[in-house]
Amino acid sequence: MYTIQDVCGRTGLSAHTLRYYEKEGLLTHVERTRGGFRQYSDDDLERLGLICCLKNTGMPLQEIARFVALTEEGEQTLPERVEMLRRHRENVIARMAEMQRYLDKVTWKLDFFSGKLRAYEEKQAVGEPCTK
């Protein structure tokens, strides 16, 4: 069992964010002490791992909440859940390919500006030779 601070340490999420995720239906049914403090289990950490994976690949929190809700409805939602993951995976792959294309353009621009910079530095060197 882990305190909210333990989970913060392991995930890099703030306590505020963990409570927020719970309120939004992402990480549901976290156990409490009699005092009402959250007590996270290994299973909670496992679930949080998937949530972060989905979030960090750009799935909106609402959609993650939908996935979690389906999970709680039981096996009969497996087809929909698999379809969600499959579609999400395709989206991520497409976005990464797009990103790569944009990155290539940035690289090209960078090379272009680097060339201009070298030319500029040479000009400066000629204009001010051996001043030091």
Next chain:
Amino acid sequence: MYTIQDVCGRTGLSAHTLRYYEKEGLLTHVERTRGGFRQYSDDDLERLGLICCLKNTGMPLQEIARFVALTEEGEQTLPERVEMLRRHRENVIARMAEMQRYLDKVTWKLDFFSGKLRAYEEKQAVGEPCTK
């Protein structure tokens, strides 16, 4: 020369967004007709191309505006501009690598759920054989 609508068609940005970008210092000094209508040049489209590249690889609009402002200050800002692009490029590469790791996890989870789904479907098939 292009009207704002022409540019919308070419970039997929809305007229609202183009005006917003101008106000925020991203695409500056766009020509106007006497009536005050924007008239975009090929150079404007070129500049907009770089802006979209940077935006679509996750550079905040503020930072793009900073880059544009430096460009307008002239050659002496070349070192800073090259440094900005270089750092941005490194960030994008790092984010893409991270994304790939998360994607691998999603793929793994998807395979896991697909397995569960097949098992579930078989169970259903056995429970309800040849009902059609």
Next chain:
DNA sequence: CCTTGACTTAGAGTGAACTTTAAGGCTTAT
């Protein structure tokens, strides 16, 4: 025992990037 500090909730505030609204001006086709 009492203070310090971590925990609780509900709800307001933040920042990024738009997006829409309001109120009105120009251009083009008929």
Next chain:
DNA sequence: ATAAGCCTTAAAGTTCACTCTAAGTCAAGG
């Protein structure tokens, strides 16, 4: 010449994903 449908600005509203505040509860150390 007049209506449709562009265009203008300033400013308010929206969505997302937090992030912070206020007001109060709980637990462990000195």
